[in-house]
Amino acid sequence: MLERPSVGDVRGGKGLFLGIEFVADKGERRPYARSRRVAETVLKVGLEQGITLFAGGGGDRGHAGDCIIIAPSFVITPAQIDEAIELLDASITEAERRLAGGSARPAAG
Secondary structure, eight states, X not given: OTTSTTEEXXXXXXXXXXXXXXXXXXXXXXXXXXXXXXXXXXXXXXXXXXXXXXXXXXEETTTEEEEEEEOOOSSOOHHHHHHHHHHHHHHHHHHHHHHHTTOOSOOOO
């Protein structure tokens, strides 16, 4: 995931709990403005792809920054983990494409 242009950091927690931080500039680790709604865009695309993610934001001094969290079930097979990573990667790819095209604000609902 770290090779993706928008992924600034990937953090693991307990079990399969995983957080991914998105940045506008990797060199400076500058976050996206919250008005871009990057995490929400990745979340919306993830749902379209068939994966449930959790969106977060405001981690950079409380006013900027985007992240998502993936927290799969404790009862999961290696094949399902592989599928989740593929869906996550596809979701980030599509979200990056949408954000580059200026369509960063997901539909309400």
